[in-house]
Amino acid sequence: MFRHLQTLSSEDRRLRFGTYMLDMALEQYVDRIDLAHDKVFGVFGRDMSLLGMAHLALDRNRRYAELGLSVEPAHRGHGHGLLLLNRAKLSAVTRGYTTLFMHCLAENKIMIHLARKAGLKLVAEQGEIDAHLELESTSHAALAREALEDQIAFADLMFKQQFKWLFKRPSAA
Ligand SMILES: CC(C)(COP(=O)(O)OP(=O)(O)OC[C@H]1O[C@@H](n2cnc3c(N)ncnc32)[C@H](O)[C@@H]1OP(=O)(O)O)[C@@H](O)C(=O)NCCC(=O)NCCS
Secondary structure (H helix, E strand, O other): HHHHHHHHHHHHHHHHHHOOOOOOHHHHHHHHOOOOOOOOEEOOOOOOOEEEEEEEEEOOOOOOOEEEEEEEEOOOOOOOOOOHHHHHHHHHHHHOOEEEEEEEEOOOOHHHHHHOOOOOOOOOEEOEEEEEEEEOOOOOOHHHHHHHHHHHHHHHHHHEEEEEEEOOOOOOO
C-alpha cells in the first residue's frame, strides 16, 4: 500500500488526505490501518502491483463507513476509481452500515463527479465537500453480489499470480 501511495504526487496526496503528506506520514497512515476491522480493496496490475486502493474505515458504534480512494496517475480514467467506490459501497451495505461518507476538497472535480455518479449527496462548506449516502439495508441480492465479486476477484488474482510466476521463471537453455 505504501508503494502505491508513494506514486501519488504531492497534489494528489493533498486531494486524497486533505493535507500535504510526506512519505513518512504515508507510512504511518498505512501502519495505522486497522485491517482487523476496516476493509481495503485494491486494483492489481498484471504484475500484481497495486494500481489503486480504497480504504473503508468502519465506525462500528455509529454504523458509519468512511471512504478514501486513490488510483496511480498512469492508470486513471479507466474506471478503476468508480469500481473501487462501488465495491466499497457494497461492502458497507452487506456489513449493515447505514451511512457511507467521503470527505473531499471542493476543487477535486474528478472525485465530485465520481461521488455524484455513485449517488452520494454533496454538501459544500468552506472549500471542502462532504459526500454522504444513506445506505439501503442489506439483502440477499447484495450478499450474493458480493460473494460473486469476491470469487471473480480471487480468480483474477490467481490468474495474475500465475502469469507473473510464468514470466519470471528462468528459461531453460
Ligand atoms: C479520484 C481518483 C481516485 C479517480 O480515479 P480514476 O481511476 O481516474 O476514476 P475513473 O476512471 O473511475 O473515473 C474518472 C472520471 O472522472 C472524469 N473526469 C476526468 N477529469 C475530470 C475533470 N477535470 N472534471 C470532472 N470529471 C473529470 C472522467 O471522465 C471519469 O468519468 P466518466 O467515467 O463518467 O467519464 C483519482 O483521480 C485519484 O487517485 N486522485 C487523487 C486522490 C483523490 O483525489 N482521492 C479522492 C479523495 S478521497
